[in-house]
Amino acid sequence: MFFDDRLATVLRQRSDSEASIRTQYRQLLDILGNRKFAPTDERSRSLEASAWLRMDSLADRIPADERAAMIREPGWRLRSADLTSHLADYEPEVASAALNRAQLSEEDWSALIPRLPVRARGFLRLRRDLPVDTDNLLDRLGVYDRGLPSPTSGPYSGPYTPPPPHRSDDELVPGEAVQSARSNAQNDEFRSQEPSAPSAPAIPDPTETGRSEISALVERIAQFRRTRDVEAAEAELSPRLPLDEDASLPKRRIAAFGFVADAAGRIEWADREAAAMVIGTKLVAPRMLGAVEHENSFERAFARRQPVEQCEIELAGAQAISGEWTIDAQPRFADTGHFAGYIGRFRRPAAFGSEADDRAAKEADRIRQLLHELRTPITAVQGYAEVIQQQLFGPAPHEYRALAAAIAADAAHILAGFEELDRLAKLETRTVEIEPGETNLSDLTARTIAQLAPVLSPRMAGVELVGDSASPLSVAIDPEEAEALTWRFLATLGGGCASGEMLTCTIGNGDSMARLTCDLPEQLAAEDDIFSADAKPVANSVNTGPFGAGFTLRLARAEARSAAGDLTREDDRLVLRLPLLTVGDTLPSQTQEGDGG
Numbered sequence: 181m182f183f184d185d186r187l188a189t190v191l192r193q194r195s196d197s198e199a200s201i202r203t204q205y206r207q208l209l210d211i212l213g214n215r216k217f218a219p220t221d222e223r224s225r226s227l228e229a230s231a232w233l234r235m236d237s238l239a240d241r242i243p244a245d246e247r248a249a250m251i252r253e254p255g256w257r258l259r260s261a262d263l264t265s266h267l268a269d270y271e272p273e274v275a276s277a278a279l280n281r282a283q284l285s286e287e288d289w290s291a292l293i294p295r296l297p298v299r300a301r302g303f304l305r306l307r308r309d310l311p312v313d314t315d316n317l318l319d320r321l322g323v324y325d326r327g328l329p330s331p332t333s334g335p336y337s338g339p340y341t342p343p344p345p346h347r348s349d350d351e352l353v354p355g356e357a358v359q360s361a362r363s364n365a366q367n368d369e370f371r372s373q374e375p376s377a378p379s380a381p382a383i384p385d386p387t388e389t390g391r392s393e394i395s396a397l398v399e400r401i402a403q404f405r406r407t408r409d410v411e412a413a414e415a416e417l418s419p420r421l422p423l424d425e426d427a428s429l430p431k432r433r434i435a436a437f438g439f440v441a442d443a444a445g446r447i448e449w450a451d452r453e454a455a456a457m458v459i460g461t462k463l464v465a466p467r468m469l470g471a472v473e474h475e476n477s478f479e480r481a482f483a484r485r486q487p488v489e490q491c492e493i494e495l496a497g498a499q500a501i502s503g504e505w506t507i508d509a510q511p512r513f514a515d516t517g518h519f520a521g522y523i524g525r526f527r528r529p530a531a532f533g534s535e536a537d538d539r540a541a542k543e544a545d546r547i548r549q550l551l552h553e554l555r556t557p558i559t560a561v562q563g564y565a566e567v568i569q570q571q572l573f574g575p576a577p578h579e580y581r582a583l584a585a586a587i588a589a590d591a592a593h594i595l596a597g598f599e600e601l602d603r604l605a606k607l608e609t610r611t612v613e614i615e616p617g618e619t620n621l622s623d624l625t626a627r628t629i630a631q632l633a634p635v636l637s638p639r640m641a642g643v644e645l646v647g648d649s650a651s652p653l654s655v656a657i658d659p660e661e662a663e664a665l666t667w668r669f670l671a672t673l674g675g676g677c678a679s680g681e682m683l684t685c686t687i688g689n690g691d692s693m694a695r696l697t698c699d700l701p702e703q704l705a706a707e708d709d710i711f712s713a714d715a716k717p718v719a720n721s722v723n724t725g726p727f728g729a730g731f732t733l734r735l736a737r738a739e740a741r742s743a744a745g746d747l748t749r750e751d752d753r754l755v756l757r758l759p760l761l762t763v764g765d766t767l768p769s770q771t772q773e774g775d776g777g
């Protein structure tokens with residue numbers, strides 16, 4: 181791409197409707213805010229001038245609060261000093277949003293601040309991330325006051341008088357210039373006489389702010405509560421010396437926190453409650469030749485710049501953050517395309533304490549309630565579709581009947597998916613348990629593989645049962661539950677086979693557990709976490725569920741764990757462990773009956 185024609189494309193669009201007006205305004209913000217204009221020819225100068233005129237015309241048709249909300253929206257960057265200066269000339273809420281959103285260099289700030297309106301400079305005092313030289317420049321310009329939001333945008337409403345239009349010092353009449361200089365001198369003298377200790381917040385004067393005494397009192401109470409909460413949080417995070425003092429705040433462990441890591445894997449930002457304990461922690465060890473097999477899943481994903489989902493990691497340090505964690509994170513890249521690190525969230529594993537169990541149970545209950553609400557309209561759609569397809573209320577055209585049959589089938593698939601989601605939520609929170617019983621796992625495995633053979637054999641693929649599979653191997657699971665579990669296990673692996681790919685399956689026992697082991701197909705063997713893979717079956721005739729292989733295997737794992745077993749990955753093989761039927765639980769065999777007779 182040898183030239184950027186986005187600005188010309190946006191300017192050619194028509195803005196007739198309300199939606200197109202706001203869309204075009206967002207597009208101009210995005211384009212003008214991400215580049216510096218250096219016109220090289222007449223066409224570039226014309227485009228730049230047209231863009232500023234179009235933005236002014238659009239601003240007249242969009243309310244100020246909506247424009248301020250657009251500026252505060254995430255997803256775009258304000259790195260242009262020209263656009264920042266342009267927006268600072270608008271209403272106070274628009275200027276405040278722009279000056280708080282702008283990310284400029286120290287040179288741009290130094291050139292921009294003297295050109296800003298005096299009423300807009302105060303908004304910069306709300307920021308704590310400006311360069312030191314920029315703060316010094318604000319001090320030299322006499323910008324001491326904090327910028328306050330418009331009363332109409334806050335929780336208290338009252339009469340509001342807009343500020344007078346800005347006039348430079350050259351435009352002031354002599355009397356106003358003297359008065360302005362005298363006010364600045366008085367402000368400097370007052371600041372030099374201020375005591376070092378902080379003073380209590382004063383109640384605003386109702387005659388100046390337009391608020392009543394009750395509103396001022398409510399605001400003072402709210403300020404007191406905010407200060408008290410901040411002090412309590414700081415006291416909780418502050419280290420304590422071993423002086424046998426009785427800490428009033430109970431010790432607790434952090435359950436989750438957000439973080440940002442740099443390109444070297446070192447945490448450079450974290451949520452307030454964990455920042456002091458984790459900032460500076462390096463999440464990945466230096467890569468060494470020949471040590472790839474010792475890397476954990478997070479280190480492998482970090483080296484490949486891949487998203488991280490449910491990776492387990494252990495943190496050492498303070499009691500509040502030490503222990504096992506699970507990471508979900510996404511890689512981030514600079515504008516130049518270079519890798520800049522990761523942004524994500526640490527959370528405790530699902531089995532962390534009773535609080536985690538309670539939250540998981542509540543989340544599962546919310547999921548079940550949501551599914552219940554969704555079933556009602558889908559069931560109604562399915563019923564109406566079946567009425568049309570079966571012509572219960574009268575004849576219908578064949579085209580309508582065909583569409584109704586397709587809708588009914590789609591509704592049935594959706595309801596089946598809801599059933600699986602509901603079952604997984606109940607199993608993982610132990611709301612339901614697998615029914616006990618007696619099942620011959622050897623015979624069930626052979627029958628399931630025989631059902632898959634006609635579907636997989638035309639592609640020269642399939643699952644082959646090897647070893648001693650003729651001897652019965654009874655597990656303590658209800659036959660229907662065992663059949664559903666075995667089908668999910670084998671159908672998911674067999675359905676992922678590519679053409680000409682054969683998987684080997686074996687059955688054995690040991691440590692009072694039956695082991696059903698099967699090779700992983702290539703598409704699942706390449707996944708770091710097969711329980712979150714979204715791979716679909718290669719064979720469309722094999723139905724393992726609507727949510728992909730990862731969800732189906734996770735459901736199978738939950739069923740196995742509910743039956744006191746497990747489903748784990750061992751290298752390139754998947755192992756299903758189920759409890760054997762103990763001697764005390766077995767039913768009398770024919771030999772035992774003969775001996776007793």
